[in-house]
Amino acid sequence: GAGVSQSPSNKVTEKGKDVELRCDPISGHTALYWYRQRLGQGLEFLIYFQGNSAPDKSGLPSDRFSAERTGESVSTLTIQRTQQEDSAVYLCASKTRDMTVTDTQYFGPGTRLTVL
Amino acid sequence: RKEVEQDPGPFNVPEGATVAFNCTYSNSASQSFFWYRQDCRKEPKLLMSVYSSGNEDGRFTAQLNRASQYISLLIRDSKLSDSATYLCVVPPDTGNQFYFGTGTSLTVIP
Numbered sequence: 001g002a003g004v005s006q007s008p009s010n011k012v013t014e015k016g017k018d019v020e021l022r023c024d025p026i027s028g029h030t031a032l033y034w035y036r037q038r039l040g041q042g043l044e045f046l047i048y049f050q051g052n053s054a055p056d057k058s059g060l061p062s063d064r065f066s067a068e069r070t071g072e073s074v075s076t077l078t079i080q081r082t083q084q085e086d087s088a089v090y091l092c093a094s095k096t097r098d099m100t101v102t103d104t105q106y107f108g109p110g111t112r113l114t115v116l
Numbered sequence: 117r118k119e120v121e122q123d124p125g126p127f128n129v130p131e132g133a134t135v136a137f138n139c140t141y142s143n144s145a146s147q148s149f150f151w152y153r154q155d156c157r158k159e160p161k162l163l164m165s166v167y168s169s170g171n172e173d174g175r176f177t178a179q180l181n182r183a184s185q186y187i188s189l190l191i192r193d194s195k196l197s198d199s200a201t202y203l204c205v206v207p208p209d210t211g212n213q214f215y216f217g218t219g220t221s222l223t224v225i226p
Binding site: 042059091107 | 120150158159160161162165203211212213214215216217218219
């Protein structure tokens with residue numbers, strides 16, 4: 001079946017512009033995560049959605065970052081007034097259930113964001 | 117101390133060699149662990165899960181040492197296709213944040 005998809009695959013923008021990144025999780029997956037991976041670094045947790053519950057936004061680095069998800073469908077990550085330090089690969093992952101941490105996260109291919 | 121720490125490498129090994137990576141974690145309450153593989157400019161993919169003392173899958177063996185709070189990944193008979201970055205992942209004890217190591221880079225040389 002279809003995996004997690006993300007768009008765009010690459011995004012080049014100018015400093016100060018807003019960008020919107022999209023994630024389509026695997027159908028039926030209730031949990032969705034956004035991560036940021038800077039070059040040569042590990043994954044940084046950004047935000048977590050579980051169904052219609054309030055999202056866990058504890059990883060968002062600043063108020064320029066926001067994310068939305070309607071039910072168990074598509075999620076969008078928005079970065080306002082982008083800065084060069086925002087340049088990274090933004091990865092989305094989905095998981096079947098949130099009641100156990102033993103379930104596998106399936107990652108999308110990521111969006112490579114470059115802020116000039 | 118970071119939640120998860122890995123030796124970044126790089127590990128350069130010849131084909132057929134055995135190589136092992138370690139990953140240390142700080143939360144003694146952690147019960148399960150994962151090794152993910154990430155190819156260059158690709159997304160991470162699950163390689164192995166570790167729930168008890170260890171897990172073996174073909175050429176790959178993951179072991180858990182709770183007393184010393186580390187997990188290891190052993191790759192036997194290395195193949196060229198094993199070249200990748202291997203990420204150690206610790207799920208949350210509470211909350212939702214999975215902790216990813218920075219990864220260990222492996223290059224298998226012909």
